[in-house]
Amino acid sequence: MTHPARTWLLTCSFTLSLSAFGCGSSDDAKGGEKQTDCDVTVAPSADDVTTLQEALVGLTSGQTLCLEAGSYTLTKELSMAGIPHVTVQGIGASRDDVVLDFKTQTEGDDAFSVQADYFTLQHLTVKDPRGDGVKVTSSLRPTFRDVRAYWSAGSKTENGSYALYPAECDDVLMEDCEVEGSSDACIYLGQSTTGIVRRNKAHGCVIGIEAENSLDVELYDNEAWNNACGMLIVNLPNLTRKDMQRANAHDNYLHENDLANFAPPGAFVEAVPTGTGLLVMAADTTEIHHNRVENNGGPGVTMVSWITLQVLGGFTQNDPDYQPYLLTANVHDNTVSGNGTRLVATYLDLFPGGTAEDILWDGIVPSQTPASVCVKNNGAATFRNINGLLGLDDPTKQSTDVTPFDCTQPALAALPEFDQ
């Protein structure tokens, strides 16, 4: 066992030999500006928890902690709070070369919890967290870049709910990450304002990519396959931040999401039926365009209100500030094909014929409010409008005619690049 102080000192000395910036000096105080050169560099040691945690505690604003290639054995959650503009990055040849291995973790709920503005995590792998993976909460402009996170046992109920989890943040960037095995969402962006989720790969999870109770979110160029549901855009009750508004999902590839739902009992996502390509629930102003949603066992694109969950799933909620309806969805110029031929029980209740359409809307709208769903230019995609509670009770009241929804809504603007 190396004494913590000794480990830190060795680490620091090592850094001096590796980095032109050494450990930083008063001359190169960065005043909060983001740098990516290494200020502190660590390597795997006999006591990786101490090595990494002490290095994190010792950082000052604007510094970068670099992790040399190798596997770091972590028995305890790492945490960092209150230091803005910090980057933690692997410096191996690829993210696979730097592994934070939590297989033997016994302490802490998550692998790495962060509460600090302008935090960046990049170029490394997080393996087998005991609970959730990397959680960044209540922070401004967090970045997850080129991070792999996975559970080596595969898709198991015992796995943590989320691998990459920014919540209650502003200006989130999640890009070029790959996640496998979460028992809720591989990649989650929740209760946040403004977020970009792009070029990620998500597979082997209950939900591939989830945007929840957030405002102004752009999800694009992602690929999600072999999940129970490829992508979820959702407004849920009883959360601190209310409403899911202005999600712009485009150019994603959501395919073969047929993994049996393995969420733990009691989790909301337990109710998400296997085989769903993209599910939008109770969101306001959603644009879904130029996506490929193909060969999912259930409907490719499903749009529902909370009311449907109440009726079909027996869910209840008691949040006075909750908006339960799907409002204003614009589904256009997608390729949605080959979906709906391998229905699980939940969908079979809706589709007793055994097959489902590519695009599904439950048809539930607030009373006195005209339908605000547009479905246009989606190639040969088939469509079904359940027509609300009428159609749920009597399938003859449902319709597969998409022409009433041949309308156009204003496009959501692309979000600007953040200065992370």
Place this chain on the structure above:
Amino acid sequence: MRRTRVALAGALLIAGCGGAPEPEAGAPRLPWAREAMPEVPLPSGAVQTPEAVELGRLLFYDPVLSGDGTLSCATCHSEYWGLGDGLTLAIGKGGSDLAGPGRQGPALRRNSITLWNAAYAEHLFWDGRAASLEDQIRFPLESAEELDLAPSAAAARVAAVPEYAARFGGVFAEGVSVRTLEGALAAFVRSLTTTRSAYDRYVAGDEGTLDAGAKDGLFAFARAGCAGCHVPPRFDADRYFARGVGQGADPGRFDVTGDEADRGAFRVPTLRNVVNTGPYFHDGSVETLAAAVDHEADQADVSVGSADRAAITRFLQKALLDESQSPARPAAVPSGLTMPRDGFRIVR
């Protein structure tokens, strides 16, 4: 222990690598004396080992300590809600199944005060009626409206759970007793400290941890006189004041001292993690942090303009936030009872 490590790392940074500026030369400006968070005071005889903290953590979440087996300490002091409960007034025995904001049931007379940094308080509760962490634990236990279980009965119940008996035996020579029950819970609460906030980093010499807005707020906080009561670095005080909150029905500190000067006076709570500890004041009557700042600013000796109020709010939100030592909720507790479910936070 943890604080020692933080201090050590900081010292090494300066001595070993020459990284941080000397506090005296070119250190970030402060409107008051530079002072880091102190060590947690330990009463004589207290056992503050990791094993004691872990034992206390299990007890904290375990409904074995409630008469009807449904409530735990975490019902009213949840890590989800700033170690309070998110309610205006606490709801104890007879409440609905779910904990958290929206919980229904007979309200107690006061807001659940946060446990963050309770380790430092000379007296506990809004009225300061408990003289130590060990002492305070019997109040909710004995209250017929709260846990409603005599301490001796609680100890007997705990002793009957083999895992507890073994754990207590490993920590305390005398095994399970009322005294060691209090000791274990106190050890856990002493671990709930905040020492890594942006403000702490700033005090340690890292100027960049506070952005311009928070820095403005720091100085506005001082100008408005807030620090006279919410004394840094703890941003609280073992003092009691009447701040014009509520209708005066609650005697507050008077109940403890019998001094008319204390009528309607309540403890100066910590402002660390205050962004997550609302609703505010002893009666939870102020819902938002901005409104709480307004309430106090209206009573300041100097005029506090809207820009300063906004800056103070930002300082409190950003600079004093540190939940890195937030406790982990156990997956199960040794009694096998069902832990109170926080129904106002989606299972995740």
